[in-house]
Amino acid sequence: MSARPARNREWWYTLHVRNLVSKTVCALIVCLPCADLIAQNAPDVRQKVGALEQRVQKYLQEQKPQLAIPVLREIVTLDPKNLNGQANLGVLLFFQGGYAEAIQHLRAALEMQPGLSKIGALLGIAEKRTGDAARAQIDLEKAFSNLDDTKIQIEAGLELLELRAASGQLDQALSVAAKLADLAPKDPQILFATFHIARRLMDQSLLSMMIAAPDSPEMHMMMAGELGRQGNQTNAIAQYREAIRLNPKLPGAHFELAEQLKTAADSALNAQAEAEYIASIQVNQYDEKAWRELGRIMMAKGDFKAAEENYRKAVALEPKDSEAKTGLATVLISLDRTNDAISLLESAVQDDPTNTAAHYRLGMLYRSASRTADADREMEAFHRYQDVREKLDKIFRQLGGAVRENPEGPRF
Numbered sequence: 200m201s202a203r204p205a206r207n208r209e210w211w212y213t214l215h216v217r218n219l220v221s222k223t224v225c226a227l228i229v230c231l232p233c234a235d236l237i238a239q240n241a242p243d244v245r246q247k248v249g250a251l252e253q254r255v256q257k258y259l260q261e262q263k264p265q266l267a268i269p270v271l272r273e274i275v276t277l278d279p280k281n282l283n284g285q286a287n288l289g290v291l292l293f294f295q296g297g298y299a300e301a302i303q304h305l306r307a308a309l310e311m312q313p314g315l316s317k318i319g320a321l322l323g324i325a326e327k328r329t330g331d332a333a334r335a336q337i338d339l340e341k342a343f344s345n346l347d348d349t350k351i352q353i354e355a356g357l358e359l360l361e362l363r364a365a366s367g368q369l370d371q372a373l374s375v376a377a378k379l380a381d382l383a384p385k386d387p388q389i390l391f392a393t394f395h396i397a398r399r400l401m402d403q404s405l406l407s408m409m410i411a412a413p414d415s416p417e418m419h420m421m422m423a424g425e426l427g428r429q430g431n432q433t434n435a436i437a438q439y440r441e442a443i444r445l446n447p448k449l450p451g452a453h454f455e456l457a458e459q460l461k462t463a464a465d466s467a468l469n470a471q472a473e474a475e476y477i478a479s480i481q482v483n484q485y486d487e488k489a490w491r492e493l494g495r496i497m498m499a500k501g502d503f504k505a506a507e508e509n510y511r512k513a514v515a516l517e518p519k520d521s522e523a524k525t526g527l528a529t530v531l532i533s534l535d536r537t538n539d540a541i542s543l544l545e546s547a548v549q550d551d552p553t554n555t556a557a558h559y560r561l562g563m564l565y566r567s568a569s570r571t572a573d574a575d576r577e578m579e580a581f582h583r584y585q586d587v588r589e590k591l592d593k594i595f596r597q598l599g600g601a602v603r604e605n606p607e608g609p610r611f
């Protein structure tokens with residue numbers, strides 16, 4: 200992965216840097232590291248350090264970290280065991296870009312109090328940025344799980360993720376990405392990092408399969424999936440058929456072939472999808488999506504009884520399948536069972552708020568029932584998510600014609 204630009208770090212200074220050591224009040228321990236200090240007595244050192252600490256506090260309150268740095272250097276020279284001094288100096292140097300000097304002070308603070316996870320995170324990041332990847336990973340791994348500040352945890356996690364990915368530890372990198380996604384599910388850096396690692400894992404798996412079993416039905420399944428994502432539907436269908444020829448009971452093969460046939464430009468191929476969904480259920484009677492798609496096909500044929508049965512089997516297998524509920528509701532609307540349809544659609548939009556078809560149908564039913572405010576709310580949601588869908592379609596068209604799994608919206 201390419202190096203990421205430094206994130207905005209102004210938040211670090213909000214309540215003064217001393218908060219990083221959890222407001223620890225450390226006793227000033229006298230240390231006599233050189234001849235100059237030997238001539239001084241302990242009270243004199245404590246008094247001088249105390250005065251210097253007041254100057255540091257003043258500079259930090261005035262948002263003048265560049266003036267605090269030389270004073271902190273003087274403090275740790277007088278008293279190398281001063282935890283606040285070492286930690287604050289390391290932090291300020293870090294944010295001034297002085298990573299090499301920051302490392303020695305951050306490490307000194309951490310040696311005095313190993314539980315300072317924020318200091319450990321900064322130490323790991325500084326080590327990474329000075330080229331010491333091995334120590335950086337060790338320190339970031341120690342700190343990452345113990346951090347209680349979301350912003351710092353995200354920063355440290357992204358750095359750790361990059362280190363693990365760079366060393367080929369893709370599974371471990373993906374586990375970090377999953378934790379970061381829980382913290383900030385809409386953060387574009389996290390989403391991109393997750394996408395990048397997932398693609399590398401896919402490529403790695405594909406290469407391993409090519410070496411281990413190049414003629415296996417599973418290899419043909421993987422090739423078909425890649426071709427389908429690239430929009431090469433004709434060759435994707437051919438690869439799925441070859442996989443099924445080699446192993447007619449290969450899990451998922453019939454369903455994936457049916458999905459390609461369903462969206463093909465040739466109506467003759469569209470007609471073949473039904474048989475593949477049925478074959479998928481014969482291989483696995485718990486294939487919920489196949490039951491759902493058969494419901495859609497039966498509804499399109501006007502066989503509402505069969506459509507309802509298939510949709511109900513799908514919903515029974517997966518009670519939170521918003522598309523299956525929407526399809527079943529559509530069948531019930533055709534059968535004039537609108538109250539049941541409303542209940543299903545209300546549940547469908549709870550399970551998937553982006554289900555445009557459910558919002559639209561629910562809005563129309565509310566309108567018919569003179570529930571004007573509810574109808575307006577659902578139609579507003581319909582238009583909002585429809586706009587998002589159109590933007591996504593535009594993006595995928597810009598990617599060179601790649602076909603989304605479900606370009607027409609919810610299936611029912």
